[in-house]
Amino acid sequence: MGLNRRVRFFAGLRYRGGGPMWAWMLHRVTGVALILFVGTHVFASFFMQQTGNDFATTINIIYESWIFQVIVAFIVIFHGLNGMRIAILDIWPRFQMFQREALWLQWFIFIPVYGLTVVILIQHGLTGGY
């Protein structure tokens, strides 16, 4: 089952796939990060609501720090936009001929949306404490 070929981690990074390769890699990393964050978030919320558990409260305090919020916002916005690009190109394959342009458009949308989000999150952080 599968390819019987071992590519070492650094050998894999030397593959010159350019922008689309890095988008693919970032999509995987942000995806795994999201399932960890969201899983922890649901566990912590559940125990905080149902039992008032101290450990759950500690996790939620970490969640509320502005640094954590800025990282989560990057992951959520990138994974969503990149996933939208993948879904659109896969559902309508004739747009594959514009795949390089689609990646540029994606970053063109990402930068102002994420920039504005960071400004608002830091403002909340400055006024809200932590």
Next chain:
Amino acid sequence: MATNTNQVQLNQAAAPEGFESWAWKWMRYSGLLLIPLAWGHVLIQDILVGVHAIDLDYVALRWASLGWRVYDFLLLAFAFAHGVNGLRQVLNDYIRSDTTRKRVTWLLFILWLVLSLIGAAAIVGGVRAP
């Protein structure tokens, strides 16, 4: 640079129907649906309301309306079904033995069930901590 449209269509092979084919499609369609659901959740709770304004009273107030409970339930169901399947697809790329793959699939199935049930219990049960 741009590929010819006819060439793109010629290169398409018919994918065999089966579980993996459905899982692949599921990631695209559920992902598109998660964009309004997950971004809406982050936009409202983190950006418009702000995490420092959220406490158990706020959650109880929001869940007093059935519409928000349904919204949160949909977000929960789609997020974990998308996320745990995504984690399975990522891990399958790095697992070489069929036995390990089966064991990991079972573990992920249990993780998905536990996370979904805990989240559902919180949404159905409401806020209980003092």
